[in-house]
Amino acid sequence: MISIRQVSKWYGSFQVLTECTTEIQKGEVIVVCGPSGSGKSTLIKCVNGLEPFQAGEIMLDGTSVGDAKTNLSKLRARVGMVFQHFELFPHMRIIDNLTLAQIRVLGRASEEARDKGLKLLERVGLKAHAEKFPGELSGGQQQRVAIARALCMDPIAMLFDEPTSALDPEMINEVLDVMVELASEGMTMMCVTHEMGFARKVAHRVIFMDQGRIVEDAAKDDFFGKPRSERAQLFLSKILQH
């Protein structure tokens, strides 16, 4: 489903990603973790073409992301992306946030888009808030709206970039619960997160990054049982103390 081969990226002379390689199968849930600045967000943004890369290849369901001939907006419409900051349009009602891309990008009729939006709002428990503005919702609710918005596009995979790290602690679980449910339904997911409880519960594999490299790419139980690298052992011992 997602194939990342020997991907390298530079910001000027600074190499942010070095020969990153991994494969994500349909229905797999991958957690990407690692220290701050290790390149996790950059890698995930390369997957849907939000960041260009200079070497290697990323294939998304058979389409090459880095190929200049690839229509990136079409490609992005097929992969849901959820960011740390929900990035909802503040001046638009929740339901309009959900229908905009369906109408503009997928060409759905507004009634159909609205029905779909309401269905997905119901799924994340927020149908009653459809006519509100984002500022009237809590951070956790806004993030659930952002997930519903991504799902409105019938994505073939979902990418999450630290979806809970801007939330107050009591709101983290309501977002993780939605992600756990998605995973249990077989959604292909690549999640940058520090939530190791989530990783233990639903990840199939864990990728550990350090200084722009994929240092470990292991089955969840192997990673948590005994990470191979000292760097990952240190990271886990620190993060699991909290």
Ligand SMILES: Nc1ncnc2c1ncn2[C@@H]1O[C@H](COP(=O)(O)OP(=O)(O)OP(=O)(O)O)[C@@H](O)[C@H]1O
């Ligand atoms: N636009 C940019 N220009 C130059 N350097 C950048 C840019 N974006 C990110 N970087 C650098 O690239 C490195 C990797 O950043 P990235 O955000 O991918 O790391 P991360 O592992 O996701 O970190 P965090 O956990 O703190 O979000 C960092 O050193 C960062 O400063």
